[in-house]
């Protein structure tokens with residue numbers, strides 16, 4: 222599949238923020254439609270693409286989320302992008318945390334909307350999901366996929382019922398290209414911090430943006446048993462710390478239901 226010229230709507234803001242895009246400034250490939258941007262970026266990474274390659278599409282026909290779910294990706298309704306990263310093993314463990322922080326920061330910078338991060342990798346606004354991050358790794362690279370809902374109207378009813386979009390929250394038209402550019406700029410900063418051994422800065426930023434989610438009841442399954450507790454914070458390695466009747470529990474991955 223051959224990438225096309227980036228449409229003006231996206232190209233202008235990317236050009237204006239170019240000096241802040243860091244590792245994402247050099248190669249941005251745009252496609253009108255793909256199955257999944259994570260797949261396109263994964264193939265290019267396998268063929269030796271440099272770290273920092275960005276794949277963006279206006280539409281995905283097989284967009285996917287975590288835990289085998291699909292990710293609705295109607296034409297120009299959201300941002301569907303994936304970046305190729307080659308993190309150190311220490312940085313890799315905090316990648317989705319950094320992604321969530323960066324997307325929340327990018328949305329805030331572009332639109333003024335203050336989203337909250339929700340463990341492990343979501344951004345929420347008004348109690349509904351606004352964006353999600355999907356990290357998929359191979360031996361020598363990680364593809365970090367980002368999906369952000371921008372325009373509510375285009376989403377299928379079931380998605381619209383449990384998710385929100387930037388435009389629905391703010392009630393005005395949003396510059397999709399600026400959101401993309403600011404998210405990439407924020408991710409460049411947070412990723413650099415991870416790679417330079419400053420993961421603590423990323424975790425602290427995550428904790429600040431998660432304040433409204435902490436203290437909430439959560440449930441999850443462990444060894445076939447349903448567990449419940451109160452979310453307290455995240456550890457320095459990105460694990461969710463939950464207070465239970467039998468003490469503090471650390472959840473590294475998997476599904477947590479927020480009650």
Ligand code: BTN
Nearest residue numbers: 257284285286287302353366368
């Ligand atoms: C989730 O919250 O479950 C993660 C959603 C990730 C969606 C993005 S959209 C761009 C990239 N391509 C995909 O197929 N998925 C990610």
